[in-house]
Amino acid sequence: MPKEEGGLGVRRLREFNVALLGKWCWRMLVDKEGLWYRVLKARYGEVGGRLKKGGGIVRCGGG
Amino acid sequence: MFSILISNVKIGDINFSVVSDSQSAFVKGKQILYGILVANEAVDEARRLKKEMLLFKVDFEKTYDSVDLTYLDTVMKRMNFPTLWRKWMSECVGTATTSVLVNGCPTNEFPMERGLRQGDPLSLFLFLLAAEGFNVLMLSLLDAGLFYCYDVGRDNSLILSHLQFADDTLIIGQKSWLNVRSTRVVLLILEQLSGLKVNFHKSMLTGVNVTNSWLSEVARVLNYRVGTFPFMYLGLPIGGDPRKLDFWRPILTCIISRLSNWKSKFLSFGGRLILLKYVMSSVPVYFFSFFKATTGIISSIKSFFNFFFLGL
Numbered sequence: 001m002p003k004e005e006g007g008l009g010v011r012r013l014r015e016f017n018v019a020l021l022g023k024w025c026w027r028m029l030v031d032k033e034g035l036w037y038r039v040l041k042a043r044y045g046e047v048g049g050r051l052k053k054g055g056g057i058v059r060c061g062g063g
Numbered sequence: 064m065f066s067i068l069i070s071n072v073k074i075g076d077i078n079f080s081v082v083s084d085s086q087s088a089f090v091k092g093k094q095i096l097y098g099i100l101v102a103n104e105a106v107d108e109a110r111r112l113k114k115e116m117l118l119f120k121v122d123f124e125k126t127y128d129s130v131d132l133t134y135l136d137t138v139m140k141r142m143n144f145p146t147l148w149r150k151w152m153s154e155c156v157g158t159a160t161t162s163v164l165v166n167g168c169p170t171n172e173f174p175m176e177r178g179l180r181q182g183d184p185l186s187l188f189l190f191l192l193a194a195e196g197f198n199v200l201m202l203s204l205l206d207a208g209l210f211y212c213y214d215v216g217r218d219n220s221l222i223l224s225h226l227q228f229a230d231d232t233l234i235i236g237q238k239s240w241l242n243v244r245s246t247r248v249v250l251l252i253l254e255q256l257s258g259l260k261v262n263f264h265k266s267m268l269t270g271v272n273v274t275n276s277w278l279s280e281v282a283r284v285l286n287y288r289v290g291t292f293p294f295m296y297l298g299l300p301i302g303g304d305p306r307k308l309d310f311w312r313p314i315l316t317c318i319i320s321r322l323s324n325w326k327s328k329f330l331s332f333g334g335r336l337i338l339l340k341y342v343m344s345s346v347p348v349y350f351f352s353f354f355k356a357t358t359g360i361i362s363s364i365k366s367f368f369n370f371f372f373l374g375l
Contacts, residue, residue: 008336010368011344013351013361020352035084036097039104039223042216 082191083198088229089187096353098226099299102233103353105215105223106292106302109271115238116213117273119246119287120296122265126230127186128178130193131258132157135179138192155185177258187229194227196257200249201225201234209245211237228297230259238273243281263287269294271302298349305354314347318364321346322371335372343368 028051031037045052082090087098102118109116123129132153139149156179160172179186179193201224204210212224213235226233236242250261267290270278275289282289293303293310303310321343330338347356347364 008340010336010340013344013347013356013364014358016344016348017351017356017361020348021355023352031092034093034097035087036100038221039101039215042218042221043104043108 082195085198085201085225086191086194086227086229088227089191095228095297098228098231098233099297099301099353101223101226102235102296102301105213105235106271108215109213110302112217113272114213115273116271117236117238117242118269118271118301119234119236120267120269120290120294121232121234121250122262122267123230123232124260124262126259127181127190129258129260130179130190131177131256132175134196134257135189135193138196142192142195152185152189155183156180156189190229193257193259194229194232197232197249197253197259198225198227200253204245204249209241211239211242213237231297233296238270238277240281243285247285267294269302299353306357308359310354311350311356311360314350314360315363315367317346318343318367322367327371327374335374339368339372343371 028037028040029049032049040051087093087095105116106118108114135156136149136153139152144152157175159180160174162169162172164170179189201210205212205222205224210224212222215221215223223235225235234246236246254260263286266287268278268282268287269290269292271292278289281287293300295301300310305311326338327335350356
C-alpha cells in the first residue's frame with residue numbers, strides 16, 4: 001500500500017517503526033543528563049560523546 | 064478555574080528540579096519511555112551478566128483519592144516552597160466540600176481531608192510532589208545501608224533502586240531478605256505518612272536469576288504475588304524478547320478484535336479505509352516506538368489489514 005502517488009495513504013509500518021526508533025538516536029545525542037542515558041552509558045560505555053556498540057544490542061546502532 | 068490559571072501560568076514553565084530523576088511523568092523533558100528503557104536495560108543486563116536481581120512492581124490503591132493533604136503541604140514545605148504558594152495550593156485543593164445523597168436527600172456538606180481531584184490539571188503535578196516522598200524514603204534507606212540496590216555496568220558505576228511514573232512504581236534491588244523487608248517497611252511508612260495504600264495482591268514480585276522457590280517463599284511470607292517475565296510496566300512488556308511472535312500477541316489480538324467480520328462486510332470502501340488509516344495503524348505505535356518489529360510481525364499485521372480491506 002504505497003503513498004499519495006496513486007496510493008491510499010495508509011501508513012507504512014516498517015518505515016514508521018524505524019522512524020520512531022530513530023528518535024532514540026536523536027534523544028541519545030541531545031539529552032545526556034537523564035537517568036536513562038546514564039544507565040546506557042554505564043552499561044555500554046561512551047566514546048567521544050557517543051555510546052559504544054555493545055555486542056549488537058544497542059538499539060539503532062548507538063547514535 | 065483558579066487552579067487552571069495557576070497550572071498554566073506557573074507549573075508549565077517551572078523547571079521541575081524538585082522532582083527526582085527516578086520519576087519520569089508529566090515533567091517537561093521526561094518521557095514515559097525513559098522509565099521503560101531503564102527497566103528493560105536493567106533486566107537485560109542482569110540476564111546477560113548473570114546478576115541476581117529482584118523486581119517489585121507496586122500497585123497503589125486509589126492513588127489520587129488517597130493523598131493526605133497535610134502530608135502534601137509538609138512535602139512542599141520541606142521543598143522550600145514559599146508560604147504564599149502553599150496557601151494557594153491548599154486553597155485549590157483543600158477547600159472543596161462534598162455532600163452525599165442519603166436516601167435521595169443530600170447531607171450537610173463536609174470538607175475533605177485527603178484526595179487530589181482527578182481531572183484537575185494541577186493534581187498531576189501535586190501528585191508528583193507526593194510521590195517524591197517515596198523517593199526520599201528509598202534514598203534514606205540506601206543511605207542507611209538497609210537496601211541493596213542494583214548496580215548497572217560492569218564496573219557497577221550506576222546504582223538503581225526504583226523507578227516511578229506517577230503511581231506506577233518499580234523497585235529494583237539485589238536478591239536479599241533485607242531488601243524484601245525494607246521495601247515492606249518503606250511502603251508501610253509511606254502509607255502512614257501519605258495515605259497511599261499498597262495493594263499487595265495486585266503488586267508483583269519477580270526476579271532475574273533468582274530461584275522460583277525463593278521467590279514463592281518471599282511471596283508467601285509477605286503476601287505478595289509472584290510474577291513472571293515478561294510483565295507489563297507502563298503498558299509495555301519488560302524483559303520480553305521482541306523477536307518472538309508471542310511478544311507481539313497483545314497487539315495482534317487488539318487488531319484482530321477490532322477488525323471484526325461485520326465491519327469488513329458492512330462498512331463502505333471509504334469507511335474501511337478510514338478505519339484502517341486512522342485507527343488500526345495507530346494501535347501498534349506505542350510498541351513500535353520502543354521495540355523493533357520483525358519482518359514477520361509487520362507482514363502479519365499487513366495481511367490482517369489486506370484481508371480486512373479487501374473484504375475477503
